[in-house]
Amino acid sequence: MSPTLPTAENSSAENASSPMETDPRLILAKSRLKSAGLRVTQPRMKILAALCRQTSPVSIEHLHAGLPAAACNLVTVYRGMAAFERGGLVHRAVIHEGTSLYQITLGQPETYHVICRSSGKLAPLSAEVSGELQKAAAKAREELRGKGYREVAHRLEFSGVAPPATQR
Amino acid sequence: MSPTLPTAENSSAENASSPMETDPRLILAKSRLKSAGLRVTQPRMKILAALCRQTSPVSIEHLHAGLPAAACNLVTVYRGMAAFERGGLVHRAVIHEGTSLYQITLGQPETYHVICRSSGKLAPLSAEVSGELQKAAAKAREELRGKGYREVAHRLEFSGVAPPATQR
DNA sequence: ATGACTGCAAACTGTTTGCATTAGG
DNA sequence: CCTAATGCAAACAGTTTGCAGTCAT
Numbered sequence: 275m276s277p278t279l280p281t282a283e284n285s286s287a288e289n290a291s292s293p294m295e296t297d298p299r300l301i302l303a304k305s306r307l308k309s310a311g312l313r314v315t316q317p318r319m320k321i322l323a324a325l326c327r328q329t330s331p332v333s334i335e336h337l338h339a340g341l342p343a344a345a346c347n348l349v350t351v352y353r354g355m356a357a358f359e360r361g362g363l364v365h366r367a368v369i370h371e372g373t374s375l376y377q378i379t380l381g382q383p384e385t386y387h388v389i390c391r392s393s394g395k396l397a398p399l400s401a402e403v404s405g406e407l408q409k410a411a412a413k414a415r416e417e418l419r420g421k422g423y424r425e426v427a428h429r430l431e432f433s434g435v436a437p438p439a440t441q442r
Numbered sequence: 443m444s445p446t447l448p449t450a451e452n453s454s455a456e457n458a459s460s461p462m463e464t465d466p467r468l469i470l471a472k473s474r475l476k477s478a479g480l481r482v483t484q485p486r487m488k489i490l491a492a493l494c495r496q497t498s499p500v501s502i503e504h505l506h507a508g509l510p511a512a513a514c515n516l517v518t519v520y521r522g523m524a525a526f527e528r529g530g531l532v533h534r535a536v537i538h539e540g541t542s543l544y545q546i547t548l549g550q551p552e553t554y555h556v557i558c559r560s561s562g563k564l565a566p567l568s569a570e571v572s573g574e575l576q577k578a579a580a581k582a583r584e585e586l587r588g589k590g591y592r593e594v595a596h597r598l599e600f601s602g603v604a605p606p607a608t609q610r
Numbered sequence: 611a612t613g614a615c616t617g618c619a620a621a622c623t624g625t626t627t628g629c630a631t632t633a634g635g
Numbered sequence: 636c637c638t639a640a641t642g643c644a645a646a647c648a649g650t651t652t653g654c655a656g657t658c659a660t
Contacts, residue, residue, distance in 0.1 A: 369537045391593070403582045406578045406582075407579065410575045411575065414554070414575060418556055418602055423602035423604055425602055425603050427600070429597075429601075432594060432595070433596070434593050434594035436590065437590030
């Protein structure tokens with residue numbers, strides 16, 4: 275029932291300390307943190323690293339559960355995510371059953387997802403369709419900017435009942 | 443901070459008992475209730491009537507607060523909305539700060555909204571832009587149908603900081 | 611008749627907050 | 636140093652659930 279998707283979570287070294295600095299997205303995230311006037315702390319870097327490993331939106335609880343033993347407190351993840359969101363590092367991509375699923379903002383073309391209402395499983399839409407939606411959304415953003423809205427963002431999510439084959 | 447928008451709520455007779463049957467949307471809603479195998483009860487009709495009066499998505503609490511004195515219990519609104527949603531009478535249009543805002547599904551062209559992150563005020567996008575978004579969303583739905591998804595739905599919401607003038 | 615619906619109270623769950631402590635710049 | 640960030644425990648808010656009584660069909 276809770277949102278799931280094959281994550282790279284349990285892939286390799288979790289308590290890693292070396293490959294952390296190599297991920298280009300992590301480095302970018304780090305600099306964005308600084309430019310947003312936020313402090314670069316150990317818990318935050320761990321959260322961001324875990325976030326980078328995700329292949330699709332994750333819930334805060336899921337993210338925290340996937341972190342090493344006691345990488346940081348659940349509350350810290352909540353506060354960190356709030357800060358990241360304010361700083362534009364992350365965005366709430368899906369809201370499913372009262373829980374938000376986050377994703378890193380990579381400046382890369384956004385991909386929208388479908389969430390299965392029976393299994394909670396998440397799947398991405400094709401790049402083409404996502405692209406078209408992006409274009410339409412861009413027009414909307416433009417209209418809103420024209421009306422004086424600042425920091426315009428949007429969230430688009432599809433839901434449906436996935437075919438049995440896809441459910442597992 | 444809570445979502446607001448000029449509603450037709452306090453317009454005229456609230457405890458009205460006569461104009462209730464005249465609204466075409468209400469009649470439609472009533473028949474949809476029946477065809478969905480749901481019972482037509484007094485509380486539900488009051489909820490649907492209130493819903494019809496809304497000009498934009500409303501939260502359950504707001505809807506309940508706007509009902510006559512004790513038209514029905516808050517819990518009943520929650521359960522009624524859940525039933526309406528299952529029956530396709532209503533849909534969750536926006537999710538703002540942990541609260542869902544609902545809207546009647548009229549089969550009419552859907553209009554998307556922007557919610558101001560500072561005032562919580564809701565405003566509709568132009569019909570043109572909404573239309574384009576609709577078209578793009580339709581393609582996505584098609585893609586999903588092709589993949590075997592059933593009962594595909596979507597939610598699209600914009601957010602931003604409205605210009606001071608619009609804030610009040 | 612009879613099962614769906616309602617009301618009331620209590621439970622839940624995701625999220626937030628206060629405060630003392632720790633640590634980043 | 637000085638302030639932002641963390642951890643812990645407790646508070647919150649929206650939503651859900653159990654159960655007994657009621658009403659639509």
